Amino acid sequence: MLLGLAGRHNEARFIIQSLEKISSERPTSKHFLSIVHYALGDHDKALTLLEESITEKNSASSSSAHDSTSPNSETTSDSKNLQQPQRPNQTPAMSTEVFVSYSSQDYERVMPLVDRLRSAGVAVWVDEGNIDAATLWSESIVExxxxxxxxxxxxxxxxxxxxxxxxEVMIxxxxxxxxxxxxxxxxxxxAKLKxxxxxxxxxxxxxxxNDxxxxxxxxxxxxxxxxxxxxTPTNQALGQAPQKTSRKTHRSPGHTSQSTSPIKNIALVVLSIGCVLLLSIVFQNTDPIENTASKKEPIYLPVSIPEGENFYFDLSNQFQQSIAISPDGKWIAYSSGAKADGNHSLWLHSIKDDTKTKLATTQSMWGIYNPVFSPDSRWLAIFDEGKLxxxxxxxxxxxxxxxxxxxxxxxxxxNDTIYFSPHExxxxQAIKINSSDEVETIATIADQDYENEESVVHGYRRIxxxxxxxxxxxxxFLYSSTSNYGSIVHLDLKTKKRTPLIQNGFAPRYSKTGHIVYIRDNALKARKFDLSTLTAGQEEVTLVTGFRSNSYWGNAHYDISQDGTWFTSLAPMLPRDSLPGLTIREKWRK
Structure with missing residues (x-):
C-alpha cells in the first residue's frame, strides 16, 4: 500500500501478487523464478513470470475441474500433477532421507545420478530449479x-x-x-571444508x-x-562389521574385523591378556561407602582380544592410555602392539556380540594412544601421528x-568439545567438534605462581x-623416585583457579554417584566428591586391587562407563598364576 501511494505501482503489484501466491496451496517454479529475477532487479521479467505462473495455475485448475466432472474420466498421474503441482525442490509424498548439495553449474552431471537414486526409491531433496540466490528457500533448505x-x-x-x-555442508x-x-x-x-x-x-x-x-x-x-x-534397513548389530565385498570403498586404512567362535573364546580366555570390566559398582548415598563396598566380592568375566595381538603396555606408553570403554558400556577400544618401534593397531570391540574391528594401524613411535569416546558413544577419538x-x-x-x-x-x-593436554x-587445550573454531589453549604450566610450591602444577596428566x-x-604429577607422589586437582574453566582435592593419587575419573575414582598402590580407590563445594571426602574405599599401573609416572590403564547408577571399569590386570589376562569384574550390584 505504501509503495502504491509512492507511485511504485509495479513493485506494489508484484509484492501483493507474491503474497497471494505464497499463501496459495502450491506455488509453481515460475513463481519462485520471478522472485529471483525481482531480487536481481529485473522487475519486468519478474512480473512476466508471475503472470505466466498465474495463467498456468488457472489453466491447470480449469483442466483439472473439467476432468473431474467428466462421467467417464479416470485420474492419471498427469492429472494428479495438475491438481497438485509439486515444488521442484522437494520429494513428493515422502520424508527427505538424502539431501544433495551441488553447484548449479554441475546440474547436467548431477541430475542423472539423482534420477537413478529416485528410481531406486530413495527420497532425495535437491534444488532442481537451480535457484541459488533465492533467500526465501533458506528455511526450506535448513529444514x-x-x-x-x-x-x-x-x-x-x-x-x-x-x-x-x-x-549446506557446514549446517x-x-x-x-x-x-x-x-x-x-x-x-x-x-581449507574452509577440510x-x-x-x-x-x-x-x-x-x-x-557406473553400476x-x-x-x-x-x-x-x-x-x-x-x-x-x-x-527399510534394520540396524546392524553393535560392532558388526560390514560384509566383505569386491567393490572398492574408501575407508580408513587397515580396517578389518574379526569374530571369535565360542570354542576359540575359551582358549583365548585361558591364554590371553585382557582387560577388566568392573560392572555394576553402585554406591548408596544413604550408607557409608565402606559398608556398601564390603557387600560383595568381585566377579571376574574374561574378555578376549584378537589372536596374535598383545595389549600395548610398556615403558614407552607409561604417559598415555591404551584402553577405553564407551559411556553406554557397549564398546571397548584398545591399542595392541608388542613394543614401541613396532606396529600398533586400534581395535573397536563390541561387548554385545564379541566382534572385533581393526580401525587403524600405525608405526609411529608412541603408537595409537589415549582413546576416548564421545558422551553419546557414537564416536571414538584417538591420537596418532601428530593428529587428533x-x-x-x-x-x-x-x-x-x-x-x-x-x-x-x-x-x-x-558440549561436544574434546579437551586434551599436549606437549607432554x-x-x-580444547577443540570444539563440528565447528570452524581453532584449538583453544585453556591453561599452561607457565601461567602460575612458582613461588607457592604447594600450588604449583607440574603437568596436566590424566584429565x-x-x-x-x-x-x-x-x-x-612430577616424575619421581617415590611412588604415588602426586595429587588430583580441579581446574575451573572460567576463572582458571586450581583447587587441590586428593594427595597421593592419580588418574581421576568422576562417577555420577558423586565420587572421584582414582588409582593408588595399584588399586582402584573412591571418595565422595561434592561438586557444589569442590570438596573430596576424607574416607577412602578400595574398590579393586591388582591394577597394572606405574605409580612412579602417575598413569594407569583403566576406564569406567556409567549409565544411571551403573558403574563399569576396564583395566589390564596384573598377571595371575603367571598368565596375564583381561578380566571383567562385577561388584556390588544394588
Missing part, C-alpha cells in the same frame, strides 16, 4: 538438512567455490549428519559413473538407514579433528571433564 539422514556433496571445482554448498556437520562426498572430477578440498571432509569415505562419479559405484552408493546409504527399493582423529563406532569412518603433539590426557565433554602435559563442564580434574 530439509535437519530431516535428512545423509547429505551428499557433489564435489567439483564449482561446488568447492560455491558459498551455498559450503553453508549438516553442525547437525551431526552423515556427509558423503561424491567426486564429479578431481578437485581439491578448500575440517568437515578430511578422512571421510567418498565415491567417484566421473563421466557419469558398480552406484551399487556401492546404495549399500552405503542403506547402512545409514536410508530406504532403498522400498526396503575420530572414528564413527557405527560406520568406522575417520575424520581428522586437529593437530596435536605428545598428548598425555584427553576427555570428551557434553604442559598445556591444556577428566566434569558434568556440564563444571571444571576439569587432572593428575598433577
Amino acid at each position: 530439509a538438512i535437519a530431516e535428512c539422514r545423509v547429505l551428499i556433496m557433489m564435489v567439483s571445482s564449482h561446488s568447492t567455490d560455491s558459498h551455498n554448498v559450503v553453508k 549438516a556437520s553442525e547437525s551431526k549428519k552423515t556427509i558423503l562426498p561424491i567426486y564429479l572430477e578431481s578437485a581439491d578440498i578448500p 575440517y568437515q571432509l578430511t578422512g571421510i569415505q567418498h565415491l567417484e562419479w566421473f563421466d557419469g559413473g 558398480e559405484v552406484f551399487e556401492t552408493l546404495k549399500d552405503g546409504l542403506a547402512k545409514r538407514g536410508v530406504t532403498i527399493d522400498g526396503k 582423529k575420530r572414528y564413527s563406532t557405527d560406520s568406522h569412518e575417520m575424520n581428522i579433528v586437529c593437530d596435536e603433539a605428545a598428548t598425555f590426557g584427553a576427555a570428551w565433554g557434553n 602435559g604442559s598445556h591444556l 577428566e571433564i566434569l558434568p556440564d563442564e563444571q571444571g576439569i580434574l587432572f593428575s598433577n
Whole structure:
C-alpha cells in the first residue's frame, strides 16, 4: 500500500501478487523464478513470470475441474500433477532421507545420478530449479538438512567455490549428519571444508559413473538407514562389521574385523591378556561407602582380544592410555602392539556380540594412544601421528579433528568439545567438534605462581571433564623416585583457579554417584566428591586391587562407563598364576 501511494505501482503489484501466491496451496517454479529475477532487479521479467505462473495455475485448475466432472474420466498421474503441482525442490509424498548439495553449474552431471537414486526409491531433496540466490528457500533448505539422514556433496571445482554448498555442508556437520562426498572430477578440498571432509569415505562419479559405484552408493546409504527399493534397513548389530565385498570403498586404512567362535573364546580366555570390566559398582548415598563396598566380592568375566595381538603396555606408553570403554558400556577400544618401534593397531570391540574391528594401524613411535569416546558413544577419538582423529563406532569412518603433539590426557565433554593436554602435559587445550573454531589453549604450566610450591602444577596428566563442564580434574604429577607422589586437582574453566582435592593419587575419573575414582598402590580407590563445594571426602574405599599401573609416572590403564547408577571399569590386570589376562569384574550390584 505504501509503495502504491509512492507511485511504485509495479513493485506494489508484484509484492501483493507474491503474497497471494505464497499463501496459495502450491506455488509453481515460475513463481519462485520471478522472485529471483525481482531480487536481481529485473522487475519486468519478474512480473512476466508471475503472470505466466498465474495463467498456468488457472489453466491447470480449469483442466483439472473439467476432468473431474467428466462421467467417464479416470485420474492419471498427469492429472494428479495438475491438481497438485509439486515444488521442484522437494520429494513428493515422502520424508527427505538424502539431501544433495551441488553447484548449479554441475546440474547436467548431477541430475542423472539423482534420477537413478529416485528410481531406486530413495527420497532425495535437491534444488532442481537451480535457484541459488533465492533467500526465501533458506528455511526450506535448513529444514530439509535437519530431516535428512545423509547429505551428499557433489564435489567439483564449482561446488568447492560455491558459498551455498559450503553453508549446506557446514549446517549438516553442525547437525551431526552423515556427509558423503561424491567426486564429479578431481578437485581439491578448500581449507574452509577440510575440517568437515578430511578422512571421510567418498565415491567417484566421473563421466557419469557406473553400476558398480552406484551399487556401492546404495549399500552405503542403506547402512545409514536410508530406504532403498522400498526396503527399510534394520540396524546392524553393535560392532558388526560390514560384509566383505569386491567393490572398492574408501575407508580408513587397515580396517578389518574379526569374530571369535565360542570354542576359540575359551582358549583365548585361558591364554590371553585382557582387560577388566568392573560392572555394576553402585554406591548408596544413604550408607557409608565402606559398608556398601564390603557387600560383595568381585566377579571376574574374561574378555578376549584378537589372536596374535598383545595389549600395548610398556615403558614407552607409561604417559598415555591404551584402553577405553564407551559411556553406554557397549564398546571397548584398545591399542595392541608388542613394543614401541613396532606396529600398533586400534581395535573397536563390541561387548554385545564379541566382534572385533581393526580401525587403524600405525608405526609411529608412541603408537595409537589415549582413546576416548564421545558422551553419546557414537564416536571414538584417538591420537596418532601428530593428529587428533575420530572414528564413527557405527560406520568406522575417520575424520581428522586437529593437530596435536605428545598428548598425555584427553576427555570428551557434553558440549561436544574434546579437551586434551599436549606437549607432554604442559598445556591444556580444547577443540570444539563440528565447528570452524581453532584449538583453544585453556591453561599452561607457565601461567602460575612458582613461588607457592604447594600450588604449583607440574603437568596436566590424566584429565577428566566434569558434568556440564563444571571444571576439569587432572593428575598433577612430577616424575619421581617415590611412588604415588602426586595429587588430583580441579581446574575451573572460567576463572582458571586450581583447587587441590586428593594427595597421593592419580588418574581421576568422576562417577555420577558423586565420587572421584582414582588409582593408588595399584588399586582402584573412591571418595565422595561434592561438586557444589569442590570438596573430596576424607574416607577412602578400595574398590579393586591388582591394577597394572606405574605409580612412579602417575598413569594407569583403566576406564569406567556409567549409565544411571551403573558403574563399569576396564583395566589390564596384573598377571595371575603367571598368565596375564583381561578380566571383567562385577561388584556390588544394588
